Amino acid sequence: xxxxxKYYIVAADAxxxxxxxxxxxxxxxxxxxxxxxxxATRMSGISRSAFYKYKDSVQPFxxxxxxxxxxxxxxxxDAPGVLxxxxxxxxxxxxxxxxxxxxxxxxxxxxxxxxxxxxDMELTLEAFLEKAASIEGVVRxxxxxx
Numbered sequence: 001x002x003x004x005x006k007y008y009i010v011a012a013d014a015x016x017x018x019x020x021x022x023x024x025x026x027x028x029x030x031x032x033x034x035x036x037x038x039x040a041t042r043m044s045g046i047s048r049s050a051f052y053k054y055k056d057s058v059q060p061f062x063x064x065x066x067x068x069x070x071x072x073x074x075x076x077x078d079a080p081g082v083l084x085x086x087x088x089x090x091x092x093x094x095x096x097x098x099x100x101x102x103x104x105x106x107x108x109x110x111x112x113x114x115x116x117x118x119x120d121m122e123l124t125l126e127a128f129l130e131k132a133a134s135i136e137g138v139v140r141x142x143x144x145x146x
Contacts, residue, residue: 021046022054069098070125071115073144074132078105082137083112089132090114094122109139 012020025040027033034040041051076082083102090097096117103111121128125143133141 018046018050019054019058022051022058023060025051026055026058027060068118069115070118070143071113071145072132073140073142074112074114074138075109075140076102076112077137077139078108078110079137082135085135086112086114086132086138086141089128089135090116093128093131094120095128096120113144 021044025034025037025044025046028040028043029035029037034043037048037051041048074086076086083100087097087100097114098117099113099115101113118125123131129141129143132138135141
């Protein structure tokens with residue numbers, strides 16, 4: 001009987017420190033900061049055996065989402081130009097918008113879902129979410145599905 005693999009998105013601060021350090025060691029190797037597994041594990045403060053034990057099970061969120069379609073959810077104030085400014089952030093980041101669905105505003109706000117191809121984005125997803133959430137008139141902005 002084979003075990004079905006399940007995946008979860010978990011905030012880094014809720015994970016055991018070893019998982020974060022394994023992800024950091026992998027990043028160091030991918031960016032060239034560390035040329036070998038030994039160097040990456042020394043720099044991140046973990047053992048080689050811990051690295052090999054978890055390396056295939058730990059992926060940073062933005063790496064898992066590369067070359068995927070992501071659906072974003074936003075709660076926008078019912079004011080002229082708010083949606084336009086959000087869409088401009090997508091364009092500026094290099095995302096390709098596929099669909100936009102907006103509800104009729106109630107209580108001064110409207111829900112919007114935006115699906116986009118994000119593989120060519122110039123920002124990390126975290127940086128993009130932060131920029132979009134800081135736009136005037138955006139009450140909330142997050143990833144709905146990926």
